[in-house]
Amino acid sequence: MAVVDIKGQNNGLVFVFRPGTIDEYITELKKRFEANPSLFRGFSVTFRGEALKNLTSEELGALQRLCLDYGLTLALPPSSKNTRERDTEGSDIIVKRTLRSGQKIIHDGSVVILGDVHESAEVIASKDIIVLGRLEGVVHAGCFGDQSSIVLALRLMPRQVRIADKISRPPSDSPPNENPEMAYIEDGSIYVREYRVPLTSRKRASN
Amino acid sequence: MMEPSNGGQVVVITSGKGGVGKTTTVTNVSMGLAQLGFKVVAMDLDIGLKKLDLIMGLENRVIYDIVQVIEGECTLRQALVKDRRFPNLFMLPAAQTRNKDDVTEEQIKNLCAELKKEFDFILIDCPAGIERGFRNSIAAADWAVVVTNPEVSAVRDADRIIGMLESAQFQDIKLVINRIRPEMVRGGDMLSIDDLLNHLCIDLIGIVPEDDGVVISTNTGEPIILNQRSLAGRAFYNIARRFAGEEVPFLDLNHTGSLWDRIRMFFSKQVG
Numbered sequence: 001m002a003v004v005d006i007k008g009q010n011n012g013l014v015f016v017f018r019p020g021t022i023d024e025y026i027t028e029l030k031k032r033f034e035a036n037p038s039l040f041r042g043f044s045v046t047f048r049g050e051a052l053k054n055l056t057s058e059e060l061g062a063l064q065r066l067c068l069d070y071g072l073t074l075a076l077p078p079s080s081k082n083t084r085e086r087d088t089e090g091s092d093i094i095v096k097r098t099l100r101s102g103q104k105i106i107h108d109g110s111v112v113i114l115g116d117v118h119e120s121a122e123v124i125a126s127k128d129i130i131v132l133g134r135l136e137g138v139v140h141a142g143c144f145g146d147q148s149s150i151v152l153a154l155r156l157m158p159r160q161v162r163i164a165d166k167i168s169r170p171p172s173d174s175p176p177n178e179n180p181e182m183a184y185i186e187d188g189s190i191y192v193r194e195y196r197v198p199l200t201s202r203k204r205a206s207n
Numbered sequence: 208m209m210e211p212s213n214g215g216q217v218v219v220i221t222s223g224k225g226g227v228g229k230t231t232t233v234t235n236v237s238m239g240l241a242q243l244g245f246k247v248v249a250m251d252l253d254i255g256l257k258k259l260d261l262i263m264g265l266e267n268r269v270i271y272d273i274v275q276v277i278e279g280e281c282t283l284r285q286a287l288v289k290d291r292r293f294p295n296l297f298m299l300p301a302a303q304t305r306n307k308d309d310v311t312e313e314q315i316k317n318l319c320a321e322l323k324k325e326f327d328f329i330l331i332d333c334p335a336g337i338e339r340g341f342r343n344s345i346a347a348a349d350w351a352v353v354v355t356n357p358e359v360s361a362v363r364d365a366d367r368i369i370g371m372l373e374s375a376q377f378q379d380i381k382l383v384i385n386r387i388r389p390e391m392v393r394g395g396d397m398l399s400i401d402d403l404l405n406h407l408c409i410d411l412i413g414i415v416p417e418d419d420g421v422v423i424s425t426n427t428g429e430p431i432i433l434n435q436r437s438l439a440g441r442a443f444y445n446i447a448r449r450f451a452g453e454e455v456p457f458l459d460l461n462h463t464g465s466l467w468d469r470i471r472m473f474f475s476k477q478v479g
Contacts, residue, residue, distance in 0.1 A: 005365070098408060099370075100366045100367060100369055100370030101363050101364075101366040102215040102366075102370055102371070103368040103370045104372075116408075118366050118406070119363060119366075120363060120366075120367070178278060
């Protein structure tokens with residue numbers, strides 16, 4: 001039996017590590033990658049398995065680098081030193097706190113944050129990301145390739161917005177918009193527009 | 208914050224970034240608390256890069272250090288250095304020839320539990336960074352003070368540290384803004400107190416203006432709090448009073464415009 005099992009899941013790959021040595025893992029992965037390079041390219045990969053706990057961080061780093069070398073992206077880095085939340089897959093979560101620098105949320109589903117996302121904080125979700133506060137950090141919506149994902153924030157001023165496989169940076173000279181904004185993909189690129197309350201409810205509000 | 212849990216309270220003074228004034232804050236606030244009549248220990252956990260002894264002006268009184276206490280070479284009482292100005296103020300020096308891996312969180316907890324029986328406040332001078340030294344420093348603390356400067360690099364590190372303290376289940380985290388220059392804030396060249404509070408979202412416990420006297424006091428080992436005419440000294444004294452649970456109003460630097468300038472000029476003439 002192979003020391004690494006490769007499974008597909010939600011547009012991504014899961015590598016399940018069985019007990020073995022780092023050399024066995026590297027040989028096995030190389031063999032699988034070489035056999036069909038184009039099969040792996042572009043997929044995000046998650047590491048799983050009890051055997052991972054026996055690896056040093058250098059060894060894990062080597063495995064991650066190997067994956068990156070063959071064009072894979074890393075969905076869930078195995079170290080869990082930072083604050084990191086992994087909840088039940090596929091469901092949406094509401095995070096009722098502010099994410100500070102260095103904190104990271106990775107979630108399979110949509111993420112709603114009741115608070116700010118500070119600079120150098122990260123939110124990665126397989127669907128939409130909605131921030132009811134200031135968004136200054138890095139966000140990646142639709143991280144497994146869902147192009148219909150959106151990023152919405154009351155103050156959208158991130159370092160970088162990533163949706164599916166697209167990356168966009170706000171122009172450095174644009175003044176911050178005081179209104180809620182939404183980033184989305186259209187014709188293959190990321191656009192940002194002001195998020196307006198639908199007409200009907202606005203009329204009601206003014207009456 | 209102020210309720211004493213089985214005796215004294217352990218407070219860690221931390222920042223993430225180096226050079227923002229952790230040791231200066233520990234020195235002056237512990238001295239202020241001693242002035243207010245509390246029994247205080249200032250504990251240096253920057254093992255390998257100690258400076259609390261220097262800034263407190265007690266360098267040549269150090270005989271034993273914290274690692275020797277932990278390793279059983281001396282007793283805790285032998286290692287505590289008594290301040291020459293306040294009989295109820297003590298300092299526990301770090302070892303310069305050792306490093307942060309030589310002590311464990313458990314050992315620091317035991318040490319603090321011992322000190323809590325006898326002292327009202329144990330102030331821990333935390334090393335810069337987020338590694339072993341930081342984890343050791345926060346292990347035994349009841350609450351935390353984060354020191355920052357009004358500049359983006361210090362604020363980002365403070366944000367990171369606050370996040371880590373929150374993850375470590377700290378309920379009570381207070382902010383000291385050090386080295387603020389009101390005239391630069393007014394000119395729009397420095398982050399304002401409001402900017403900082405807006406971003407970091409924690410309670411303020413002190414605002415300390417930039418003061419050349421701090422450099423001088425560091426060199427002479429006479430903490431700035433002993434200088435009654437210094438604004439920074441008064442700010443540190445106010446922090447000590449807030450530690451003790453007093454409600455002390457903040458110096459309102461935003462709206463004191465010309466008055467502030469006049470006070471500054473007055474004092475700079477006086478102090479020279």
